[in-house]
Amino acid sequence: MKPDSPSKTSRKAAEGRARLKLKRHLGWTAGFPVPGARGQLTWLVPDAGEQTGLRAVTVGRQELSRAQRTANALRRDFPRVLPKLVGDPDAWRARVDRVLELVKPAVHAGQPLPTDLFAFDDMHGRQACALACENVRAWPALEPTMAALSWAPRGGAIGCRRSAALGGGPR
Numbered sequence: 586m587k588p589d590s591p592s593k594t595s596r597k598a599a600e601g602r603a604r605l606k607l608k609r610h611l612g613w614t615a616g617f618p619v620p621g622a623r624g625q626l627t628w629l630v631p632d633a634g635e636q637t638g639l640r641a642v643t644v645g646r647q648e649l650s651r652a653q654r655t656a657n658a659l660r661r662d663f664p665r666v667l668p669k670l671v672g673d674p675d676a677w678r679a680r681v682d683r684v685l686e687l688v689k690p691a692v693h694a695g696q697p698l699p700t701d702l703f704a705f706d707d708m709h710g711r712q713a714c715a716l717a718c719e720n721v722r723a724w725p726a727l728e729p730t731m732a733a734l735s736w737a738p739r740g741g742a743i744g745c746r747r748s749a750a751l752g753g754g755p756r
Contacts, residue, residue: 593730596665599663600670603666604670606655607655607659607671608657609655610648610680613642613644614629614685616629617732617736617737618644618688618698626643627641627644628643629641630642633645646692648674649688649692652681653685656685683705700732703717703735717731
């Protein structure tokens with residue numbers, strides 16, 4: 586039995602493949618780093634299936650390479666379904682490229698990662714940075730939490746209900 590509309594079926598299949606690639610190879614970008622061994626980073630990623638709500642992922646050279654290739658492949662191979670998965674593909678790609686740019690020296694050369702991305706206006710914007718600084722000044726105990734939140738995609742996930750890297754759809 587053939588489907589009534591093959592294009593809808595193939596679009597759904599493409600969306601599923603893209604979502605799988607996004608989650609498998611870029612899912613860690615929705616989390617935040619914690620100190621780990623030299624040359625490898627431990628990344629805590631939101632995961633509802635875990636008791637703590639977080640899953641630890643080790644990010645090394647291989648994961649960085651896969652993430653870069655996957656970002657390129659998604660943009661090239663899935664231009665029609667990418668907006669449904671990540672919202673604005675250009676903003677998503679700029680964020681992924683920026684995260685990879687920040688992580689590469691830490692993995693390849695053992696350089697420390699920035700602890701707080703609110704220091705970079707291009708990641709969150711000036712208003713978010715000012716608000717984060719204001720909150721940390723008012724409640725210093727929030728500093729580690731704000732540092733972890735600084736790695737989260739702007740707007741929760743660039744206009745997505747769930748993290749774009751975890752396969753959430755646009756609002």
